[in-house]
Amino acid sequence: MRPLGSTALVLFALLISTNRSEAGSLGDEPAKDLPKSASDTDPTAKFTALKAEFDSEMARFREAAEKVQTPAERSKLFRTMYPDDVAYCRKMVELAITAPKTAGARDALLWVIDHPGRSEEGPFGDEYGRAVALLIRHHGDDPDTVRIGLGLDNIVSPQRDVLLYGFVAAANDPESKGMARLALAQYLETKAKYARGTRNVKARRSNTFKGFVEPDGKVVDKVIEQSIESYAYMLALRESEPEKVRAEAERLYEEVIGSYADVPYRTINTRRIEALLKEPKPSMNGKLLTENELRQAAEIVARKQTLGQVAEARLDEMHNLAVGKPAPEIVGVDFDGKPLKLSDYRGKVVALVFWGTWCGPCMAAVPHERELVERLKGKPFVMLGVNCDEDKTVAAKAMTSERITWPNWNDGAPDTGPIAKSYHVRAYPTVLVIDAQGIIRYKDLHGSTIDSAVDQLLESMASAAPKP
Numbered sequence: 080m081r082p083l084g085s086t087a088l089v090l091f092a093l094l095i096s097t098n099r100s101e102a103g104s105l106g107d108e109p110a111k112d113l114p115k116s117a118s119d120t121d122p123t124a125k126f127t128a129l130k131a132e133f134d135s136e137m138a139r140f141r142e143a144a145e146k147v148q149t150p151a152e153r154s155k156l157f158r159t160m161y162p163d164d165v166a167y168c169r170k171m172v173e174l175a176i177t178a179p180k181t182a183g184a185r186d187a188l189l190w191v192i193d194h195p196g197r198s199e200e201g202p203f204g205d206e207y208g209r210a211v212a213l214l215i216r217h218h219g220d221d222p223d224t225v226r227i228g229l230g231l232d233n234i235v236s237p238q239r240d241v242l243l244y245g246f247v248a249a250a251n252d253p254e255s256k257g258m259a260r261l262a263l264a265q266y267l268e269t270k271a272k273y274a275r276g277t278r279n280v281k282a283r284r285s286n287t288f289k290g291f292v293e294p295d296g297k298v299v300d301k302v303i304e305q306s307i308e309s310y311a312y313m314l315a316l317r318e319s320e321p322e323k324v325r326a327e328a329e330r331l332y333e334e335v336i337g338s339y340a341d342v343p344y345r346t347i348n349t350r351r352i353e354a355l356l357k358e359p360k361p362s363m364n365g366k367l368l369t370e371n372e373l374r375q376a377a378e379i380v381a382r383k384q385t386l387g388q389v390a391e392a393r394l395d396e397m398h399n400l401a402v403g404k405p406a407p408e409i410v411g412v413d414f415d416g417k418p419l420k421l422s423d424y425r426g427k428v429v430a431l432v433f434w435g436t437w438c439g440p441c442m443a444a445v446p447h448e449r450e451l452v453e454r455l456k457g458k459p460f461v462m463l464g465v466n467c468d469e470d471k472t473v474a475a476k477a478m479t480s481e482r483i484t485w486p487n488w489n490d491g492a493p494d495t496g497p498i499a500k501s502y503h504v505r506a507y508p509t510v511l512v513i514d515a516q517g518i519i520r521y522k523d524l525h526g527s528t529i530d531s532a533v534d535q536l537l538e539s540m541a542s543a544a545p546k547p
Contacts, residue, residue: 122183125174129167130190136162154292164194168206172213179217188214189227192242193347199236200308211242219249228262229346235270237312257339257386264331265393270316271325277317283310329397332390340387352376396503402522406431406513407501409465411488414475419486422517427459428536429513430529435467435493436477438507444525445481451530452485458537459515461485467493467507515540 140160147153168191175184191210197203218224225246231239243266246259284305291301305313355361356376361368368376400407406429409421421429432448434441452462464487468474471489478487490496493507502509512521512532521532 122174122178122181122187124183126171126183126187126190129170129174129187133162133164133167136160150290150298151292151296155294155296158294164197165202165206168194168203168210172206172209175210175213179213185214185218185221185224188218189224192227198306198309199238200306204238204308208238208241211238211245215242215245215249219246220251220255222252222254222258223350225250225255225258225262226345226350227347229258229265229344230348231262232265232269235266235273235312235316237308239266253339254342257335257342260331260339261335261344261386261390264328264335264390267324267328267331268393268397270319271321271328274316274319274321274324277313280313280317283307325397329394332394332397335390336387336394340385340390342386344384344386344389349380353380356380392503400503400519400522402519404519405517406511406519409488409498409501411498413486414466414471414478414489419488421463424461424463425517426515427461428515428533428540430460430462430533431465431511431513432462433465433467433490433499433502433504433507433509435507436473437468441508442477442481444508445483447526447529448485449482451533455533455537459540460533460537463487465490465496465498465502467491467496467499467504512536 140156140162143156143160144153147156171187171191175187178184188210191206192214194203197207199207214224228243228246231243243259243263246255247263250256250259285302286305288301288303291299293299355363355368356373361373361376398404406421409419411419413419421431430448430451432441432444434444436442448462462485464483464485466474466478466487466489468489469492474487474489477483488498490498493499494504502511508525510522510524510529511519512524512529514520514536520536521528524532
């Protein structure tokens with residue numbers, strides 16, 4: 080899941096961020112140079128109509144998806160009813176070309192950039208690349224365009240290289256300049272990690288997808304080879320110098336702190352929630368928001384941050400929460416009210432998991448975590464959880480039903496608790512593996528990679544132990 084920036088209302092924000100089609104535009108009034116009456120020549124009206132058409136198709140698909148029960152039915156549904164998003168992206172780009180400087184064109188291009196769940200390769204990548212060029216050329220100084228860059232640090236690609244460097248090159252407005260630099264710094268942090276991971280790349284990768292459903296309904300294990308575009312970019316990354324990329328990220332953070340520290344930090348999600356709360360009857364997916372959802376949405380909007388604060392937190396994470404650094408101390412109580420302290424587990428390998436009951440991937444990982452705890456019973460290993468539920472009783476019930484027997488702190492609502500803040504957690508689940516001396520050795524692990532990391536540290540401990 081990351082997505083991507085997290086919020087107190089994580090599930091709510093996730094729905095908005097991963098369903099651009101549900102969110103509407105950025106909540107701005109149309110550009111002043113647009114005609115007041117909508118017509119076929121009005122890019123804003125054309126974008127609104129095209130988006131409504133896509134939304135309608137998506138709503139029908141979701142309604143049908145709720146009724147399917149088998150993988151074969153689900154696969155058939157995707158093939159027959161899921162909207163042709165590549166075709167819609169092409170229409171959005173063609174719409175923008177007719178009047179590229181208008182607000183309607185801007186929103187159409189942002190819809191393409193923010194379209195979820197698509198690799199930036201193949202036919203979709205073609206439209207993505209065209210949208211990138213048009214945005215930089217005609218809207219690179221618009222804060223509501225540059226703002227989208229703040230959420231593009233989850234993966235790296237040639238198009239994102241061009242877009243984020245393009246924002247830095249095109250921005251003149253102080254707000255845009257600050258956001259462009261912060262967005263690029265965040266992206267370069269990720270790029271440095273990717274570049275480091277490509278050092279030993281020698282051939283195209285392939286992934287096996289188990290349970291793949293063929294059009295005839297047959298279930299097979301399908302091997303899909305890495306695309307030529309992706310492999311070529313990995314080869315290019317292999318030639319880069321991760322340390323220099325990381326250093327440039329640090330320099331940009333320092334520039335933000337020095338020159339743009341007071342600029343408000345308002346993400347695309349924040350802007351969408353602001354627009355949603357202005358509606359007479361705020362709703363999502365055809366359902367009115369509950370009082371609790373409205374309260375949480377208002378809390379998100381009320382939470383004020385600046386670019387300087389975000390940059391300082393990022394630098395702190397780079398300097399003090401990097402692999403090889405001591406894990407910050409955690410002191411508190413467990414769910415039974417007993418004292419719980421991270422440093423009390425010196426001498427053991429620790430898997431530290433930040434999770435919440437509202438987080439689907441978090442709960443899906445619990446059976447695997449339970450298996451790991453059971454497998455390593457009697458070894459110098461412990462699983463520790465940091466629960467990020469606002470309502471502690473909800474978490475307690477889940478821990479009982481899911482047989483989460485290992486120690487847990489409750490940190491309160493996500494992003495606001497002191498433990499999550501000290502560890503700069505932005506995505507859930509977040510997993511760190513800490514060695515017996517309290518040093519962070521692995522970050523951002525999932526699934527079997529957690530087992531591998533823990534096993535390696537336990538083997539190192541065993542080999543270093545004095546022989547009897």
